[in-house]
Amino acid sequence: MKLKPVRSKKDIRLGDSDAHVRGLDESDEEILEATEKEVGRISELQRVFYADARHALLIVLQGRDAAGKDGTIRKVFTAVNPQGCTVASFKAPTEIEARHDFLWRIHAQIPPRGMIGIFNRSHYEDILVPRVHKRLKKKEWSARYDQINDFEEMLAANGVVILKFMLHISRAEQKQRLEERLADPSKNWKFRVGDLDDRRQWPDFTKAYHGILANTSTEWAPWYIVPADAKHVRNWLVARTIADTLEDLKLRYPPADAEIVGIKVD
Numbered sequence: 001m002k003l004k005p006v007r008s009k010k011d012i013r014l015g016d017s018d019a020h021v022r023g024l025d026e027s028d029e030e031i032l033e034a035t036e037k038e039v040g041r042i043s044e045l046q047r048v049f050y051a052d053a054r055h056a057l058l059i060v061l062q063g064r065d066a067a068g069k070d071g072t073i074r075k076v077f078t079a080v081n082p083q084g085c086t087v088a089s090f091k092a093p094t095e096i097e098a099r100h101d102f103l104w105r106i107h108a109q110i111p112p113r114g115m116i117g118i119f120n121r122s123h124y125e126d127i128l129v130p131r132v133h134k135r136l137k138k139k140e141w142s143a144r145y146d147q148i149n150d151f152e153e154m155l156a157a158n159g160v161v162i163l164k165f166m167l168h169i170s171r172a173e174q175k176q177r178l179e180e181r182l183a184d185p186s187k188n189w190k191f192r193v194g195d196l197d198d199r200r201q202w203p204d205f206t207k208a209y210h211g212i213l214a215n216t217s218t219e220w221a222p223w224y225i226v227p228a229d230a231k232h233v234r235n236w237l238v239a240r241t242i243a244d245t246l247e248d249l250k251l252r253y254p255p256a257d258a259e260i261v262g263i264k265v266d
Helices: 029-052 069-076 125-132 138-157 171-183 193-200 202-216 231-248
Strands: 056-063 085-089 116-120 160-168 223-227
Touching (some): 029 231, 069 160, 171 193
Parallel strands (some): 056 116, 085 116, 160 223
């Protein structure tokens, strides 16, 4: 199985059954081994990516509460050199951020060439939340589709490779994970009462995600819908897509400066 980018509305399937891949068991050792292989590929390719420095790689992770954004980052990027990787998490805008356009704070976190940047939530929150909570009029949040597409096209034209993953979990799986989070002292600090409010608006968030996927999956910044009920399957699919993308860039180590070729160290 290999993730395919969203190319049209018919590719957007956000039902509960679409959050799970039949036949792939939670304890499938073959999938776990395959994930380790892909993580190793990413590690090897990142070394060349960093030295090559012709591209930046931006990974966008979106998903409902408890979809596994943190877990994906921990597993998929566990072997990446921290010197070549940054992680940005976007919460409610601060007072100064809210006084700028909604992409102002995003642009500041775009990785430079040679670096991998990971967004744990992203500029897409500025469509999801205002739409569902009715903080903006439809013409305002819908205009942001084109604004984001233009922004991402500009980034791509300047060497930023963009991959966007929507981690799709079912309502039942989210319920189980939220209950586990509440019962675990090492995780319950992450729980917000607002998580339950968002859960009550499940259909509205589904509609909002559908709109984002339908309007902002482009050739230069494609969306991938990741079945995320099974964590090991989620990690494997994301890791494979990233590794394949890096490999397709035909990375190379830069040649040594002519003045140092042939130098002998005494």
